[in-house]
Amino acid sequence: MFDTLSDRLNNVFDRLRGRGALGEKDVRDAMREVRIALLEADVALPVARDFIARVTERAIGQEVLKSVTPGQQVIKIVNDELITMLGGEDANAGEASPINLDVRPPAVVMMVGLQGSGKTTSTAKIAKLLKEKQGKKAMMASLDVNRPAAQEQLAVLGEQAGVATLPIVPGQQPVDIAKRALESAKLQNVDVLLLDTAGRLHVDEALMAEMKAVASVSTPAEVLLVVDALTGQDAVNVAQSFTDEVPLTGVVLTRMDGDARGGAALSMRAVTGKPIKFAGTGEKLDAIERFHPSRVADRILGMGDVVSLVEKAAESIKAEEAEELANRMMKGKFDLNDLRKQLQQMQNMGGLGMLAGMMPGMKKAKAAMANADMDDKVLVHMDAIIGSMTAKERANPALLNAKRKKRVAAGSGTSVQEVNKILKMHQEMGRAMKQIRKMGGLKGLAAMFGG
Numbered sequence: 001m002f003d004t005l006s007d008r009l010n011n012v013f014d015r016l017r018g019r020g021a022l023g024e025k026d027v028r029d030a031m032r033e034v035r036i037a038l039l040e041a042d043v044a045l046p047v048a049r050d051f052i053a054r055v056t057e058r059a060i061g062q063e064v065l066k067s068v069t070p071g072q073q074v075i076k077i078v079n080d081e082l083i084t085m086l087g088g089e090d091a092n093a094g095e096a097s098p099i100n101l102d103v104r105p106p107a108v109v110m111m112v113g114l115q116g117s118g119k120t121t122s123t124a125k126i127a128k129l130l131k132e133k134q135g136k137k138a139m140m141a142s143l144d145v146n147r148p149a150a151q152e153q154l155a156v157l158g159e160q161a162g163v164a165t166l167p168i169v170p171g172q173q174p175v176d177i178a179k180r181a182l183e184s185a186k187l188q189n190v191d192v193l194l195l196d197t198a199g200r201l202h203v204d205e206a207l208m209a210e211m212k213a214v215a216s217v218s219t220p221a222e223v224l225l226v227v228d229a230l231t232g233q234d235a236v237n238v239a240q241s242f243t244d245e246v247p248l249t250g251v252v253l254t255r256m257d258g259d260a261r262g263g264a265a266l267s268m269r270a271v272t273g274k275p276i277k278f279a280g281t282g283e284k285l286d287a288i289e290r291f292h293p294s295r296v297a298d299r300i301l302g303m304g305d306v307v308s309l310v311e312k313a314a315e316s317i318k319a320e321e322a323e324e325l326a327n328r329m330m331k332g333k334f335d336l337n338d339l340r341k342q343l344q345q346m347q348n349m350g351g352l353g354m355l356a357g358m359m360p361g362m363k364k365a366k367a368a369m370a371n372a373d374m375d376d377k378v379l380v381h382m383d384a385i386i387g388s389m390t391a392k393e394r395a396n397p398a399l400l401n402a403k404r405k406k407r408v409a410a411g412s413g414t415s416v417q418e419v420n421k422i423l424k425m426h427q428e429m430g431r432a433m434k435q436i437r438k439m440g441g442l443k444g445l446a447a448m449f450g451g
C-alpha cells in the first residue's frame with residue numbers, strides 16, 4: 001500500500017532537498033508532480049486539488065522560500081497536510097480516533113458494509129482487540145439472515161477469538177435478533193456488544209431500511225462501516241451512500257495489506273467526514289490496527305512507521321524472553337533453539353514484508369529480499385527444518401553429520417542444501433556475537449553507533 005505514491009513523492013522531494021534556494025516556480029512545478037502522484041494513487045480529484053491548493057498556499061505564502069532549508073519546510077508542510085487529509089482538521093488529527101464505549105453498558109458497536117468487504121472478520125477482530133487490549137467483556141451477534149451460514153461463520157470466529165456469540169435461533173429476523181442480543185448482553189454484564197449486520201452486493205433500499213431499523217432498536221454508540229481498500233474510489237462512494245443513510249461514526253478499512261494504491265484511505269476522511277478508526281492488515285484475527293494518521297503519513301513520506309513497528313515488537317516479544325536471549329548470545333550460548341525463537345518472533349511480527357514496509361529506508365531492502373527469494377516462506381521452511389531436528393541436535397548443531405542432515409531435510413520436506421544454509425546462518429550469527437563480545441558487549445556496540 002502507498003508504495004508507488006511514496007516513491008513518486010520521494011523523487012519530488014529529493015529534488016527539492018537538493019536545492020539551496022527555492023522559487024515560487026519550483027514549488028508550483030513540484031506541486032504539479034505531487035498532484036499527478038496523488039491522482040495516480042486513486043485519490044479523489046477534489047481531495048487532491050484541495051490538498052495541492054493548501055500546500056501551495058502555505059509554501060509560497062510564508063517565509064518558507066526565504067528560509068535556509070526551504071525543501072525541508074515544504075516537506076514538513078506536505079506532511080502536515082497529509083495528516084489533515086487522513087485525519088481531519090482537529091488539533092489531534094494525527095492520533096488514532098478513539099472508539100466510543102462511554103455509554104451505559106452494553107455499548108453497542110454496529111458493523112455495516114457490503115458483502116465481502118471483510119465485515120464479519122473485522123467484527124471478530126475488533127471484539128478480540130477490545131477484549132485483549134482494553135479488558136472489555138465482549139459479545140457478538142450476527143444479524144445476517146440473508147447469506148447462508150453467515151451466523152455460523154461468526155460463531156466459528158468467536159470461538160477462535162475467545163469471544164462469546166449469541167446462540168443462533170433459526171428463522172429469527174434481524175431486529176428481533178438485535179433485541180435478544182441486547183437482553184442477553186445486559187443479563188451477562190457484557191461491556192461491548194458487536195452487531196454484525198447483513199451485507200448486500202450493492203447499496204440498496206432494503207439494506208438501508210434494515211440498518212435503520214436495527215440502529216433504532218439498539219442505539220449504537222458506534223456505527224462502523226467496513227470497506228475494502230482494494231476497491232479504491234468505489235470504497236469511497238460506498239461510504240458516501242452509507243453516510244447519507246445511517247449515522248456512521250467511523251470507517252474500518254480492510255485489506256490494507258494488499259497492494260491497493262491507497263486512494264481509499266487518502267480520500268475517505270475528506271469525502272465522508274468520518275474518521276478511519278481501524279485498518280485490517282490480513283486474514284488472521286490479530287491483523288488489525290488502530291489507524292494513526294500521523295504514522296500513515298510518515299509511512300507515505302518514506303520516514304518509516306517506526307512507532308507502529310516498536311509497538312508490534314513489544315507485543316510479540318516478551319521482554320524477559322528477549323533479555324534472556326541477549327544474555328545467552330553474549331555468553332556464546334546461542335543454539336538452534338534460540339535461532340528458532342528469533343525466526344518465530346519475526347513471523348509473529350507479521351513476517352519480513354511487514355517489517356520491511358515499516359522500517360525507514362527499507363523499501364530498497366524489501367526489493368532486494370524479493371529478488372533473493374527471501375520471503376515469508378523461507379521463515380516457515382527454516383522453522384520446519386529446525387523442528388525436524390532432535391533436541392540434542394538443536395542444542396549442539398555439530399552433531400549434524402551428512403546422514404542426520406538427510407534425515408532432517410526429508411523430515412521437513414526441504415533439501416540438504418537448505419539445512420546447510422541454516423547451519424551456516426547460525427554459525428555466522430555466533431561469530432558476529434563473538435565480535436560484539438570482543439568490542440565490549442552491547443555497550444560497546446551502542447557506543448559504536450553513537451549511543
Ligand code: GDP
Pocket residue numbers: 113114115116117118119120121122199253254255256257258279280281282283287
Ligand atoms: P463479509 O462478507 O463482509 O462478512 O466478509 P468476510 O469477513 O467474510 O471476509 C471476506 C474475506 O476477506 C475473508 O476471506 C477474509 O479472511 C478476508 N479479509 C477480511 N479482512 C481482511 C484484511 O484486512 N486483509 C486480508 N488480506 N483479507 C481480509
